Amino acid sequence: MKQQFQGYLRADGRKGIRNTIVVAYLVECAHFVASKIVAGFDDNDVQLIGFPGCFPNEYAARMMERLCTHPNVGGVLFVSLGCESFDKVRASKAVSDSNRPVETLVIQRSGGTAKTVATGKGWVRSALTKVAQVERAPMGVDELIIGTICGGSDGTSGISGNPAAGKAFDLLIGEGAACIFEETGELISCEDIMVERAATPELGKELRAAVEKAERYYATLGYGSFAAGNAAGGLSTIEEKSLGAYVKSGDSQIMGLIKPGDVPPKGGLYLMDVVPDGEVRFGFPNISDNAEIVEMIASGAHMTLFVTGRGSVVGSAISPVIKICANPDTYRALEDDMDVNAGAIIEGLRSIEEVGQEIHDLVISVAKGAQTKSEILGHREFILTYKTFEPIGPSCLPTV
Amino acid sequence: MTGPFILLHPNDNVLVARKLAPEGTNVELASGTITLTQAIPLAHKIACRDIAEGERILKYGMPIGITTHAIAAGAHVHVHNIRSAYTPTYALQDANGQSAEVSS
Structure with a gap:
């Protein structure tokens, strides 16, 4: 239905x-x-x-x-x-x-x-x-654009919260929504498996080039997209963090590659390339999680699924943030800030499918006007900094 | 595998803690039972067999790094004994409270 x-x-x-x-x-x-x-x-x-x-x-x-x-x-x-x-x-x-x-x-x-x-x-x-x-009009899931990011990741993120967000993405895409995953700096080591999911071989080449660009960019900066708290939470390397982050994308075919501000032309799964083009300028691609959320919103995201292990409390201006807590200990400590307890998967109390369905249903109720925890608490974070991008190539978008 | 650890993929050479595993916990591995010599926090990893220096660590069935030292079955696998094949890991302190360390 x-x-x-x-x-x-x-x-x-x-x-x-x-x-x-x-x-x-x-x-x-x-x-x-x-x-x-x-x-x-x-x-x-x-x-x-x-x-x-x-x-x-x-x-x-x-x-x-x-x-x-x-x-x-x-x-x-x-x-x-x-x-x-x-x-x-x-x-x-x-x-x-x-x-x-x-x-x-x-x-x-x-x-x-x-x-x-x-x-x-x-x-x-x-x-x-x-x-x-302003005029109200009936709106369907097939008119929604949903972004996903992970922040404050730890070793639980890739086992519970991110796979559950991926399930929710699969369900939403099945109903016609456009879904965006991002942070190419956190897809390092995932190029080969990701390219196999591209809708066309030409798009596959673009996806690989985007991750290779991220690898070069971060190599110049001297740091990966990896914070000290990631290590304290059990993640040892960028490729371990990447594999955990990648599963947020679910199992759908990848329809396109967009850059911040490009709006998906139709439903399906899109990768957002967030690493600037050209020589390294202006510092780190996104200096904190809200910079990524803002880019999703600029690409039309009506809301963002935010998977956290260590426990981020942020929300966002303009579009609601649904916080999915991957770590059961963090959920108990920060329950007032978390919309979904994906940590129950790690404790063996719920399946990835069940939590994925819960996230999907929450997306619908937030679209209907229900407030997320961060909205209720008044979180309206926002950050926009300097970057440089070239337009996306001709193979990046599906034909409409 | 029994107890607080989970094997995520049959090809993996690490197990992941599903909850805090206190020091002294017995863990059954293919090679026999080992006793943890330190607490392993939630979502941290231990070796499920002896791993040689320079070997790849597999988690989710995928490579997540390369060992910088030989790791004994049952030992903590983290920034002090594995490194990225891509960019170095920045850590303020490891789970044992040891000093800041960049594995390169």
């Missing part, structure tokens, strides 16, 4: 499962003012995002446009200091072209901190009424 729920219909035809106003600072110098504007509003209605840098970056500009026109977003207030390099005219045009309410406040021209905060709050209040009138 095809599950249906009420989505928020946007002018481009896409549908959202949330209807949030985002307040976006365009340089760190405007961060404080933007956060003061958001303060006091409901966490669900108004959320803070932003880009800290003063230097221009095409990736950041494109990401900001994608995020501000995400189907979960109803309206946007940009907060600029005034002298930063971010192209606020282009960003504002992208939002107004999408038929969303948008305003840009320039602190240097708005009378400084206090007056900009007051003006901003006033705009948000009036925008909330407009945004509340």
Whole structure:
């Protein structure tokens, strides 16, 4: 039976499962003012995002446009200091072209901190009424885009939480959803088995090239995508972590390779290549888990499945995060932060299939409006930093 | 395999702890019963047979690293005795509370 729920219909035809106003600072110098504007509003209605840098970056500009026109977003207030390099005219045009309410406040021209905060709050209040009138429309699982990441991984992640997330992916893809897995730096050693799952041989070559690029990139940096806590949790090497992370992708055929901001053109499984192109610049590809979550959202993810072993507590602005705890001890310690106890698999109390079904059912109820633990707690983390990407090649996407 | 350890794939040369295995726990291996000389935390690995220096460690039936020392059956397998075939592992301290170590 095809599950249906009420989505928020946007002018481009896409549908959202949330209807949030985002307040976006365009340089760190405007961060404080933007956060003061958001303060006091409901966490669900108004959320803070932003880009800290003063230097221009095409990736950041494109990401900001994608995020501000995400189907979960109803309206946007940009907060600029005034002298930063971010192209606020282009960003504002992208939002107004999408038929969303948008305003840009320039602190240097708005009378400084206090007056900009007051003006901003006033705009948000009036925008909330407009945004509340957005048309609702029936939405099916086949219109959902779901991302998955793992963070704070340990030796349990690859045995319980990640295989269960993979089962959920298989179920969702079977119902027509688009699902995205990522972090090519954590697929090192999985190239051979992954390439066999590519829809075409040409795509297989692209998948292999993406992982080889990640390997070179991390070799230059001197560290793998591996934190000290991974080792304390029983993971000894990047390839051990990778094999555990890879099973999040489930068993479906891989339909395409996308980069941050590319929206899957139809249902199926996609790999997101998150490692920058070209020479190593700007540091580590994603400096923390929320940078990966933000990239999923920029590619249209309505929600993210986050598998954790050590115990991450984060959520995200714009799209809800479902936290799947792989480690039974961590689940008991951090139960208030965890949506799913996949640790029960390790204790022999539940099967991977049962927990996969539970995750699938939770995705449907969150799409219907149920709040995740991190949403209830008010977590709305966000981070966007500098990167460089080339467009994806012609073999990367399926024909629609 | 019995007790708190699980063999994830028949080709593996390591077992994974399904829960904390205290020091002194007896573990039945193909070569006979061994007694843990240290506690093995949840999701950490022990060797299920003697493994020579330079041998590949298999988990999920897949290679996860290369031994830097010979490892006796039943011993803890971690950053102090295996290394990545790709990039070095950064660890603040291992499960025994030993000092920071980068296996390279």
